[in-house]
Amino acid sequence: MPNAAPTVSRRHVLIGVAALALGGAVAACGSPSTPDPAVDVLTGQLEQARADSTLAGAAAASAPPPLAAALGAVAAIRDAHGRALSDELARLGSVTTTTTTPTTTLPAAPAATPQQVRAALQQSATAAGQAAAGQSGYRAGLLASIAAACTTAATVNLAGVAA
Amino acid sequence: MTTPTNPADAALFDAVTTEHGTIYGYGVVSAHTTPEVNALVADALAVHRANREAGIAALIARSAPTPLPAAGYQMPTAMDSPDAAAKDAVRMEENAATAWRAVAEQATAGPDRALAVRALTDVAVLAARWRQVTGQTPVTAAFPGGTE
Numbered sequence: 524m525p526n527a528a529p530t531v532s533r534r535h536v537l538i539g540v541a542a543l544a545l546g547g548a549v550a551a552c553g554s555p556s557t558p559d560p561a562v563d564v565l566t567g568q569l570e571q572a573r574a575d576s577t578l579a580g581a582a583a584a585s586a587p588p589p590l591a592a593a594l595g596a597v598a599a600i601r602d603a604h605g606r607a608l609s610d611e612l613a614r615l616g617s618v619t620t621t622t623t624t625p626t627t628t629l630p631a632a633p634a635a636t637p638q639q640v641r642a643a644l645q646q647s648a649t650a651a652g653q654a655a656a657g658q659s660g661y662r663a664g665l666l667a668s669i670a671a672a673c674t675t676a677a678t679v680n681l682a683g684v685a686a
Numbered sequence: 687m688t689t690p691t692n693p694a695d696a697a698l699f700d701a702v703t704t705e706h707g708t709i710y711g712y713g714v715v716s717a718h719t720t721p722e723v724n725a726l727v728a729d730a731l732a733v734h735r736a737n738r739e740a741g742i743a744a745l746i747a748r749s750a751p752t753p754l755p756a757a758g759y760q761m762p763t764a765m766d767s768p769d770a771a772a773k774d775a776v777r778m779e780e781n782a783a784t785a786w787r788a789v790a791e792q793a794t795a796g797p798d799r800a801l802a803v804r805a806l807t808d809v810a811v812l813a814a815r816w817r818q819v820t821g822q823t824p825v826t827a828a829f830p831g832g833t834e
Contacts, residue, residue, distance in 0.1 A: 596824055596825065596826065599824075599828075600824075600826060600828045603828040603829070603834070604828065607829065607834045648807070652800070652803040652804075652807075655790060655799055655800075655802075655803050656796040656797075656799040656800045656803065657796065658799075659793075659794070660791055661791060663790045663791055663793065663799050663802075664787050664788075664790045664791035664831075664832060665829070665832065665834070666790075667786075667787060667790035667799070667802055667803045667806050667831075668787055668806065668810075668828075668829040668830050668831055668832040668834070669829070670803050670806075670807060671783070671803070671806040671807040671809075671810035671811075671830045671831070672810060672826060672827065672828055672829065672830055674807045674810070674811060675807070675810045675811050675813075675814045675826045675827075675830070676826050678811060679811060679814040679815060679818070679825060679826060680814070680825060680826055
C-alpha cells in the first residue's frame with residue numbers, strides 16, 4: 524500500500540515560519556504602547572535622589588568638618604535611594620542612564636548651602652510620601668522608606684542647620 | 687484574638703501589636719535610661735501611642751479585629767544598663783519600622799499607605815535619635831524597615 528505522505532513542501536514550511544515571526548513581531552509591538560505609569564513616578568524620584576546627592580556633596584565640600592560629615596552621610600543616603608530606584612526601574616524594563624550631571628557644569632554652579640540641602644530633603648520627603656500613597660506593593664514600601672529617610676536626614680542628621 | 691486573613695488588615699493588626707509591645711518596652715527603657723534622655727523617652731511614648739491609636743482607628747473603620755496588649759513582653763536583652771536600654775530602644779524602633787513598612791506594602795488604599803508613611807517616618811526619626819545616644823553609625827538608615 525502506497526504511503527499517503529503529507530504533501531507539505533519546504534516552501535510551505537518557510538511561509539509558515541515567516542508568518543509566525545511576523546505575528547510575534549506584531550505582538551511585541553503592542554507592549555511598548557502601554558507603558559507602566561509607575562515608570563514616570565520612579566524616574567521622577569530617581570532624578571530627585573540624584574539631585575539631592577549632588578547638592579549635599581557640593582555643600583559638604585565647603586562646610587566645616589562636623590557638618591561636612593553629616594552632609595556626606597546625607598549624600599550617601601540619597602545615592603543609595605538612587606540605586607534602589609534604578610534597580611526597580613530595571614525590573615520594570617525601563618533603561619535609566621547611569622550618568623549624572625556633567626561635572627563640567629559644577630564649577631559654574633553657586634556653592635550649595637546646608638539650608639538648601641535641608642529644604643531639598645523636606646521637599647523630597649513630601650514627594651516620596653505622596654508617590655508611595657499612589658503606588659502598591661514593593662514600590663509603595665520602597666517609596667515610604669525613602670520618604671522616612673529623607674525626613675530623618677533633614678531633621679536628625681541636619682538638626683543643627685537652621686530651617 | 688486571631689489575625690485577620692486579609693493581608694492589608696493583617697499588616698495593620700501586626701503593626702498595632704508591635705506598637706503595644708513598644709509602648710510596654712519604653713516603660714522598661716524609661717526605668718533604666720539616664721535623665722538626659724527623658725525627653726526622648728517621652729517623645730517616643732507619645733509618638734507610639736498616637737500611631738497605635740491611628741492603627742486601631744483604621745482597623746475599626748472597616749470592622750476588622752484589633753489586637754489587645756499582652757500581659758507582659760519579653761525584652762530583646764536584659765536591659766541592665768542605660769546603654770543596653772538605649773540599644774534596645776533602637777531595636778524596638780527598627781522592629782516598628784519593619785511593621786509599618788509592611789503596612790505600606792500590603793495596603794490597598796491610599797489613606798492606609800499615607801498612615802504607614804507617617805508612622806514609618808516617626809519611628810525612623812526616633813531610631814536615628816537613639817543611635818545618636820548610643821553612638822551607632824550611620825545615624826540614619828537609608829531604607830527604614832526595608833532590606834535594600
